[in-house]
Amino acid sequence: MGRSDFEARKVFFLYPHSVIQQELVKELVANEYEVYLVMDHVKLREIIKRYERPIIFINIDDNLQQEEWQQYIEEMINSDDNSAQIGILTYNEDQGLAQRYLMDVMIPCGFIKLKLGLEQSRTIILKTLEANEAKGRRKYLRMDCWDFNNTEFNVMVQGGLFTGKIRDISSVGMAFIFNEDLVLAKHTVVSDIQLKLKGKIARVSGPVMGSRVIPEGTIHVMVFDKRTDFETRNRIHVFIYETLQEQIKLEFEKSV
Numbered sequence: 001m002g003r004s005d006f007e008a009r010k011v012f013f014l015y016p017h018s019v020i021q022q023e024l025v026k027e028l029v030a031n032e033y034e035v036y037l038v039m040d041h042v043k044l045r046e047i048i049k050r051y052e053r054p055i056i057f058i059n060i061d062d063n064l065q066q067e068e069w070q071q072y073i074e075e076m077i078n079s080d081d082n083s084a085q086i087g088i089l090t091y092n093e094d095q096g097l098a099q100r101y102l103m104d105v106m107i108p109c110g111f112i113k114l115k116l117g118l119e120q121s122r123t124i125i126l127k128t129l130e131a132n133e134a135k136g137r138r139k140y141l142r143m144d145c146w147d148f149n150n151t152e153f154n155v156m157v158q159g160g161l162f163t164g165k166i167r168d169i170s171s172v173g174m175a176f177i178f179n180e181d182l183v184l185a186k187h188t189v190v191s192d193i194q195l196k197l198k199g200k201i202a203r204v205s206g207p208v209m210g211s212r213v214i215p216e217g218t219i220h221v222m223v224f225d226k227r228t229d230f231e232t233r234n235r236i237h238v239f240i241y242e243t244l245q246e247q248i249k250l251e252f253e254k255s256v
Contacts, residue, residue, distance in 0.1 A: 008136040015059040029241040140170040155193040173223040197239040
């Protein structure tokens, strides 16, 4: 097993059905999967070459005819530079179609019939991602925020109001740097930090687990209190989800 087998894998939904967009994808992000929605099957062929072993779920109900979808998927699977693994999402209950993709095309990530219902579809997709070790060694989805202009925080600590910038964040913790020359000792419990995540406010508390000096200043690592409520963690997940979509949109726009 190579080193890359332990790395998290990107999960793409190509032309996702409305039920996927509106309900399922954010839940997958809440389960700590790195999920992207994409709307261009031509550019996707080029984009996925940049990533190691991505997983792609394709809606075969729209945009192309069935014969065209099969040709597209076969070409992708048989390409010498392909490492992607593909699954099918469809409302089509044709057993012959399912047989063709599973037995002839040999797609590895399943033929998922959405008419089974959202709950069953969610379970199948989650089991597929788990079976393919889509998280790698990573337990939590982390977003690097350093280049963003509007991911900041403020907090009352040591008798004063301090501000700073979030270096990266996940649903369980974050790394941050104060704008002022302030260093917190390890195990210091910081209460009620107000986060500004691209206009969305979230409040967290927790202990500082350590710090180190980097060129930009002293970076502190904090773990959120286990009692952090669902709404706060949800806001962080929504922020990560929306940022992922912005990033892939820019990547597609830059691709020729």
